[in-house]
Amino acid sequence: MNRPDVRNALSPTLISELTQAFHVLGEDPGIRALVLAGHGKAFCAGADLNRMKESAQAPEAENRADAQALATLLHTVHTCPKPVIARIHGPCMAGGLGLISACDVAVAAQQAKFALTETRLGLIPAMISPYVLRAMGERAARRWFLTGEVITAAEAWRIGLVHELCEAGEIDQRVRQLLESFMLASPAAMAECKRLIRDVAGQPIGAPIIEQTISRLAAQRATPDGREGLASFLEKRKPAWVIERDDDPGA
Known part of the structure; x- marks a missing residue:
């Protein structure tokens, strides 16, 4: 995501571009795994404020179309046949939690923070709820959905929202290590494993x-x-399927 000036807020354009990217890359046989990251200080600030202002006066049909677009993006990430890593280096709010919960692995910097702020705006985390509930569990959701409090990275790890915590300077190294692990596994078997998990x-x-x-x-x-x-x-x-790599860490 590359909207650092608005903390990678989820505008209709960004939602559409992400959905298309996951569709295309998910079907590309030359791609073995995907990393979802954000440029700038934040991973994702959630909904775009300008769009939220417009939606307050928009007819219900338009609001349903916006909700459908986000729901489609989340489902596309969730069902992507390739492994997807969320690289969370900074604040991850509202819809951003839906994105990381739809990914297969979430790695966060110790400085990252999270929040489900919808109730403080008179809203509910509707489209993201199926994914976030699976990540943190119902009991934790009863607190964090309702209060809108900030969730520290340590607490996010404790409740299962993220899998691993790293120092900020180590997050890329850990992501590379995970990618190397995926490169040892059969692409077809990983895709089938993802279907198996969803079905079972x-x-x-x-x-x-x-x-x-x-x-x-x-x-x-x-x-x-x-x-x-x-x-x-x-x-x-x-x-x-194992591809030999040279010793260049940037390869």
């Missing part, structure tokens, strides 16, 4: 879900990557 999470453990997981593993073993993974293990070599 929250389901009761009974005959239907057990049968589904059996079928999915059997099908995955028969895929080209499933066969290549087993063959490379038995032959004590790296699988074909």
Whole structure:
């Protein structure tokens, strides 16, 4: 996100551009993983204030269209077949929490801070709620959704909103390490894993879900990557999807 003058606020244009970028990059076979970051002092300030002023006088249909656009972006990030890392270096507010919750991994600087400020504006965090609730859990959401208080990076880590904390100067190194881990995994298997998580999470453990997981593993073993993974293990070599890299940390 590159709107540092407005703290990467989510304007209709930015929402549209992000949605398109995730669609295109998610389907690009040359892309193995994505990093969502923000330029400037903030990761994302949430909704664009100018657009919020306009929406106060806008008809319901226009407000529904804006809500639909954000909901589409969040779902696009959530269902992206590639691993997505949120790199959170600074303040992450309201809709920004929805974005990081839709990502697969969230890495934050110790100085980052978070807040769900909607109730202080007479609003609710509606479109982001499915993703944020999955990240922090219902119990934590009862506090942070209602109060709008600032959430420190340490508290965000404690409640599961972010996976890891780093010193500000170390965040890029940690992101690179995560990217290197993704480069060792089968792209097809990672995409299938993401679908598996979405389909299995929250389901009761009974005959239907057990049968589904059996079928999915059997099908995955028969895929080209499933066969290549087993063959490379038995032959004590790296699988074909592992790309050799030089020692240049900027590569």
